[in-house]
Amino acid sequence: MLTNDQTQEAVRERAQEVFRNHLKHLSGGDIKAWVELWDENGVLEFPYGPAGFPEMKEGKADLYDYMQNFPKHFEVQYYWRCYH
Numbered sequence: 001m002l003t004n005d006q007t008q009e010a011v012r013e014r015a016q017e018v019f020r021n022h023l024k025h026l027s028g029g030d031i032k033a034w035v036e037l038w039d040e041n042g043v044l045e046f047p048y049g050p051a052g053f054p055e056m057k058e059g060k061a062d063l064y065d066y067m068q069n070f071p072k073h074f075e076v077q078y079y080w081r082c083y084h
Contacts, residue, residue, distance in 0.1 A: 023078045029071030035064045 018037055025034035038044075038060055045056045057066045 026070070027076045027078050031064060031067050031070060035060050035067070038063060 021037055022034065025031070025037070040060055041058065042060070042063065043056055043058045044063055044066075046054060049055065054066070057063050
């Protein structure tokens with residue numbers, strides 16, 4: 001349910017902003033900023049991960065510990081996005 005100051009368009013714009021920042025931080029290797037986008041108790045799940053890897057990480061500290069070396073192993077580039 002939306003409050004008076006949260007129009008559907010405002011919620012949509014905020015969601016798009018968070019997603020843009022998600023892409024920007026991952027592609028820029030700024031894992032600290034990426035983790036700050038998450039709720040304190042956020043959960044990142046890996047339902048199809050290989051054996052021996054975690055199925056999920058929970059909370060900002062756990063997310064950071066797991067993802068801090070991401071930029072050393074992956075180069076992520078985003079060129080285009082279209083919101084529908």
